[in-house]
Amino acid sequence: MMSQSNSEYDPIHYSKKAIGPPPAHYTCYRCGKNGHYIKHCPMQMDKSVEAPKPIRTSKGIPQSFMVKAEPGTKGAMLTSTGEYAIPAIDAVIV
Ligand SMILES: [Zn+2]
Structure with missing residues (x-):
């Protein structure tokens, strides 16, 4: 008789992904800096840079x-x- 154990299932891990600063090795390849994800890149706002x-x-x-x-x-x-x-x-x- 095996009882299914869901003790390892923790809803917290599935409810939402942790949002925080990226790992130190992460480098935003849009601006080449680290400390933020590319989708948080401040450069992303500057689409008008090409046409000032x-x-x-x-x-x-x-x-x-x-x-x-x-x-x-x-x-x-x-x-x-x-x-x-x-x-x-x-x-x-x-
Ligand atoms: Zn960036």
């Missing part, structure tokens, strides 16, 4: 309505030709 500034494009605006402008000009948008331009309407106002 959201660049407005002149998509949808006819080229003829665009006036070439220096990069950094207020309202300047990147055209399909890789040049900066501002809508002629804005240029008139300015």
